[in-house]
Amino acid sequence: MARSRPLLDSNGIDLDNEDDEALDVLDLPQLYTKPPAGVLFATLDDLTSQPHPWEATPRSGIPRGLDGNSGPGRRKRKIKSEGVPHYLTKIIASSLAWIENDVEKEAIWEAASQRLSERSGRMAMGDISRTFAITFQTPDLSAQETAKVDADEVLEIILHEPALTSDSMGLKTWASSYLLAKRLTQLRDSLPRLPPDAQILELGAGTGLVGLAAAVLLKRTVILTDLPEIVPNLERNVRDNAALLVRYDARAETAVLDWSDPGAFLLPSRSGEQQQCLSRTFRLILATDCVYSPAHPALLEQAIGYHLCRSNDARVVVEMPIRKADAAERAEFRKRMLGLGLILLSEGEEVGYDDWGASGGRDDGEGLAEVVCWWSVWGPQ
Structure with missing residues (x-):
């Protein structure tokens, strides 16, 4: 029995999957369907697998990327890792003949290659930057007078790591x-x-x-x-x-x-x-x-x-x-x-x-x- 395909919007987002259940690689846009460049870009963004910042999310709840900036507005989909390298290899090997813009083709191949290298270990990656968050307390100078407790702060340190x-x-x-x-x-x-x-x-x-x-x-x-x-x-x-x-x-x-x-x-x-x-x-x-x-x-x-x-x-x-x-x-x-x-x-x-x-x-x-x-x-x- 064939798998039922998820309902996707124009950016390839699964409209039926509002919870955090991880998608199977078969739920991703398949090349035989000739997905538009925008759908492939969105999928490759979802497949980003960069070094984890180890609790580097600020207390504001806004996830930070490795460049220290807040992430895109849409929620990234969770995707099971099994079969992803093969999926990426197929994109790299494809001529993407249905996409007319050569610049978009090159960008898709480059992004797929980067996603594949991210899954090949830290030494396969190039330079990266990431943010580390440390929660600490600063003394409230008025505490003796007002009986206030110390205030929590989050120290965010951005570190650059060259290719290893x-x-x-x-x-x-x-x-x-x-x-x-x-x-x-x-x-x-x-x-x-x-x-x-x-x-x-x-x-x-x-x-x-x-x-x-x-x-x-x-x-x-x-x-x-x-x-x-x-x-x-x-x-x-x-x-x-x-x-x-x-x-x-x-x-x-x-x-x-x-x-x-x-x-x-x-x-x-x-x-x-x-x-x-x-x-x-x-x-x-x-x-x-x-x-x-x-x-x-x-x-x-x-x-x-x-x-x-x-x-x-x-x-x-x-x-x-x-x-x-x-x-x-x-x-x-x-x-x-x-x-x-x-x-x-x-x-x-x-x-x-x-x-x-x-x-x-x-x-x-x-x-x-x-x-x-x-x-x-x-x-x-």
Whole structure:
């Protein structure tokens, strides 16, 4: 018995499907029916499958695209993933002879190719930008007089991620970064009360999510550091969030810091000049996803040992995924932190999501893998 076809409007929208039930690929416009270009464009838009922003929808309820803009006015249809690659391949292989406009044909082929690459993993995609949302509370200055509670705000950080290669993993935003950025809202009251002119150091900042969040939430200048090949994109993300930093009277700077030579670190200043960073300068150091090779525990120990202030309230906050392959490295990291005279003050595990297929987590069926991460706070004995 043939499948009954859904009633579609001129844009290919299923008028009978008002609920959220996912469509089968057979319910999509089939090429033998010679669908107009507009219908194919709408269908390809529905088939967009880009990296998930991990709860990056603002509280206003308006979904944001990867460019940070609100989405189109119409509601996108949910479509089951089974059979979609074959459907897209047929569009790419078709001459689309019934469509007279060559520009429209090229645009359809290009869009179908992009939808197919989106389903081939993060490394098959080009540059992307996405928004991460962090809910936090700001103190109500009139609370003592009016008994008002703190007000919730949503911090939206826009991050650019260049196309990935196997040797540029620092150009991706990882689950542990988003988790720690959100956890800072809970940890900030237990972290040291830093002087107004104090600076916070982030090691291995990657795309800058944690450092930018810390600048706003902790109200201190954060120095986001990474290797030379990572810092240009890091600088871009700081620039792209300049308005956000100004809004919250926050400041973030970038610098190159090689853990193998932590003393060769030039510290940016307000005057624009760089100066040699003295050892034991920072009372708070942040790091995420920083131990994933046998060499990392020793290098991280070296960087922390050089830069961490020796005051009683100094803290190191770290978050990393719990990968089976890295169990020995995590154990070595613990051992080396103890060797620095630091003790574990608090720790915990939490679950996040990654759009990286090799993460080893449990896939949710929509391109996201569940990742268990370990966070820890360290301080002097």
